[in-house]
Amino acid sequence: MVQYNFKKITVVPNGKDFVDIILSRTQRQTPTVVHKGYAISRIRQFYMRKVKYTQQNFYDKLSTIIDEFPRLDDIHPFYGDLLHVLYNKDHYKLALGQINTARNLISKVAKDYVKLLKYGDSLYRCKSLKVAALGRMCTVIKRIGPSLAYLEQIRQHMARLPSIDPNTRTILICGYPNVGKSSFINKITRADVDVQPYAFTTKSLFVGHTDYKYLRYQVIDTPGILDRPFEDRNIIEMCSITALAHLRAAVLFFLDISGSCGYSIAQQAALFHSIKSLFMNKPLMIVCNKTDLQPLEGISEEDKKLVAEMKDEAMKTVIGQGGEATDEAGVLLTMSTLTEDGVISVKNAACERLLNQRVELKMKSKKLNDCLNRFHVAMPKQRDQKERPACIPEAVLEARAKQAEADAEKQKRKLERDLENENGGAGVYSASLRKHYLLANEEWKEDIMPEILDGHNVYDFVDPDILQRLEELEREEGLRQEEEGDDDFEMDGAELTPEEQAALAEIRKKKSLLIQQHRVKKSTAESRPTVPRKFDKDKEFTSKRMGRQLSALGLDPTLAINRARSKSRGRKRERSVECGDDNGNDAMDVDEITPSKKQRRSRSLSMARSRSMSRPRSEFVPGEGFKDKPQKEQAIKLFKKSANKRNKDARRGESDRVIPTLKPKHLFSGKRSSGKTDRR
Template sequence: MKTSWKDLPPVPTSQEFLDVVLSRTQRRLPTQIRAGFKISRIRKLDTDKDLLNTLYDADHFRIALGQLSTAKHLIETVSRDYVRLLKYAQSLFQCKQLKRAALGRMATITRRLKDPLLYLEQVRQHLGRLPSIDPNTRTLLICGYPNVGKSSFLRSVTRADVDVQPYAFTTKSLFVGHFDYKYLRFQAVDTPGILDHPLEEMNTIEMQSITAIAHLRSAILYFMDLSEQCGYSVDAQIRLFQSIKPLFTNKLVFIVVNKIDIMRPEDLDIEAKGMLQEVLNSGDVELLQLSCTTSEGVMAVRNAACERLIADRVAQKLKAGTSSSGAINSRLGDLLNRIHVARPMDGLQREVFVPDAVKERNKYDRKDPERPKLERDIEEEEGGAGVYNIDLRKNYILDNDNWRHDKIPEIFDGKNVYDFIDPDIEAKLAALEEEEEQLQADGFYRSDESSEDEEDADIRAKAELIREKRQLIQNEAKMKKSLKNRAVIPRKATTKKLSDMKSHLKSLGLNTASTSARARSQSRGRKMVSIHSNREGNAMDMDSPLGSPPEAPLRAEGRTRSQSNRREDGVTATGARSKAEKLAKLGQKRMNRMARQGEADRHTTAALPKHLVSTIFLPPSLGLISQSHSFLANEGWVRLNDGEV
């Protein structure tokens, strides 16, 4: 059967064919294909381009991407050619063969990209391990010779997990750490060590530092080791600073002297000190000192660099908001109009006043034996946290020290208790106690027990009846709540005994003689109707099933329903019924928890019972076919199901 090309599904586009190729070949090269297309879309930022040229061979990278682009063009050409062939195919089988041939050619083209895709996958994995550096945020860039303490400083001010070892070139790539200063987020970048030789002779590790210094907008912290334990002299470190100084243009530069616990700038010889002073006087360079071993000056260096960086960024923004003539543009003007600095109305400058007691107070020294004892020291002496409880009242200033732990309220009914204390309250309390003792001795508080009158007894009896009635109502409500999932008998079908009605009316104080007589006269009983009387009329009025005698509706009409309580049938006592219900719930609890099948659940032993699905084929020669199945006999077979022909 031939199929017209109009009956075929819509012809796929070249992009859809390309997606098919990628999905068919991802078993062989799943990650490499994704790597190539991801890397081809990398944003060409200056920092990324230079870092990419530094870490990898740029020519090799371009060749790999070129081969990938050529393969993509060839696959699109193949798909375009075979789409034309599909339009003029004669049958669906021919379309499938063309599709198979196109996918084979595309897979062959993709298979030839094995080596370029493996290289691009390695590049992608290495790029994924590089740190994420934000070029627009506030940045501190740490550089210098190897083993001068750059990584130690980064670990001291941030949470970056940098490897610190006592040998050179421990850091082989860029590391980034973050910290907060004055509610602002800063990032610190640790660079590998740099040696003093031309850029053409620097290796890949050193070129990473040069790239970061050249492109990142940051404050430069150039670390120096004056003790020369890093293996390089002070003269060599100063020459390295002079050689990379052109990269510090338009940036804040700090010379940070590390390891001051061993050697300070004041301890240098005259020649080294002069060289260092010449570097500091040559430009806007600030000298900072610290020791990562003893943590001396670490936070001071960080805070000083952050303060200068914040001030410099604010100055640059102000400069960008003004024209060459000094006029403020609209954006900066709107910002300055929203800022208001409150000043004294009289124009006087009021200096900060610090009390002399605060000025004379000595700094707290833990090793000083005459230091004031703090609560922390008392806590350690008394057993530590969880054992010692601070006494907040021991420093109360009162007239009597014994009043500190008195259990009296300070505020009562929204008023200060101390404002209402009578100064003669002690004398008045003593006089009141003497008066009470005298009244008790005279027998003033003695009184005979008053006998209960009839009215009080009646009220007490009625209250007891009300309590019992309330308890019965509560119990009945609890039972109804427990039976809420069971079938409820309609109110019309429930029966009320005449004795219950009489007892209820008597409890209300009503006479029940006439009421009970009227109820007996109106109660329905079994009608005494003759079978032969009005047989024809009854037979005409009521429809009876076929085969039933005409007097059956009369018997059904006169028969009363018998009501029974299913909860009380077969149980002699209320306690036994409650115990049986509790045991039934406990027995069902395990099956409910495990979601197992219970006794009440429907169960079929076999999914397909044999007597419902079995079929017996008999030839018509056996003579077991009835007349109604003669049309099946003509075909030569018959089905027997459930023993019926």
């Protein structure tokens, strides 16, 4: 059985990449050092080898392209016509022909220049001939660049074609667009074809597989076909026509009797009669879909007549060469892919009809006699008149009886779902969690369980005066809240003088303006740059301006200014105690309290040094995930040990692919001449 796998076709490079690949290989695989002091025969051989090697590489690469692309005359007619529909076989053959011509031209160029190189009289002449030969070969490749690009596009498209075996058991689904073909294949196979409520959702052939009687069947979903002349059909419709014409398959013609597809039964019947010639020698069945919207008995008399005519045509379809007419039962079937009513019966009927047809064809073939000669069915002959009834061992009968009892008990046992249905259904029935308790007495499961603590009933420890004490506590809490409420002061403006009320109104107005300004700035904070305070030209954020504003309101700004200054982040020099206190008391003895100048300097240096120094790496800090300092030191030690190999390999991490030596000497120092081992 021939299998077509177009995914294995080698990638076709474009013209520029093709030249780069071949010339790079020539440079790497042939000698690169030659001197004018060599014998002329050696120089000729050096350049002849380069020309021949380049020609052979071009020949092999082009031959691979020609051999791997399928020949339309040698493959199955289904694939031949499908490729013609998709790509136009004239353009396809022309592109491959140009590749073949380029291959012959390159061989001819190489042959001519090798002849000229045999008579080269100097290194310069041989090198010029070599350059000319390789240049002409590359020119030939560049001229077929469009053909190479065209073949690469075809290769990519062919790799996406479904893998269809033309010779296996196949079920083909056809009909008008949007009649339920893709929904049917999704129901009976594991295919995932896109289903949408509009026409021509399926634009190419889709393949799924299903099983029937332990045999694998191939199900093909074809795009929708419209009833119009053959020459007016587009590529999408021609894919379906090609599959119907060349595949030996059971054909399911889908008929939408509800009309929701946008086409009437008359239009679908006209399509059936226009393509009925493609149904010859194939099992044909008419499937009336979407019976959930419109049953078959509910259609009009005219439509019933059209369906009957289609059924008669299907009855006339011949199963094989000289075969009998099909049976009436399996010709017209009804189903609904939405409710899945009749889907399995349609699949089984199609598989059964196809299987019977394939068996009849094999029975009529000439190979049957050759197969029957290999078979011998042995029939035992009766040797006496004794009766020998079947004997079943007692152990087997006992095992059967036990199994039957177990099955009967299993059927009698009520499941949780049955109990739920009997007791009101979901949302009403609550499953009992106590029925699975392992207790000495089954009746104990439904007992009311007291709360037990340390072997005693919890109710034994309930304080009988707890409610009275709770009331006393609430009363005491209420009194305390009343006392605190008297101390609270809320500025509602009722007890203020007119001047104070005016100041309060001004403060509240200013506060609302500041809130609004802050919200505006917050909304534009991402796009607004931050301006340092020293570049504040408008002087909006100075303590003097704040003092003037508070003074204008009749308030003393001294406390606010001092509070703002106290929030400065700069470090202040500690004042010595020799200055005295604020009450005018004299300073204490300097020698008793103030340290010496040298001590103060050493202390300030130590403080500055401690401020600038960071914590040691091994210092233990709670919250880092370590139990104590030795555990942290051990973890640091293991980390350093694991990093040794990465550091040795000059890698930052495990996934680093760094190359320490960008130009290794053995790749950039030339070739070694014969008899020497040192590098150039």
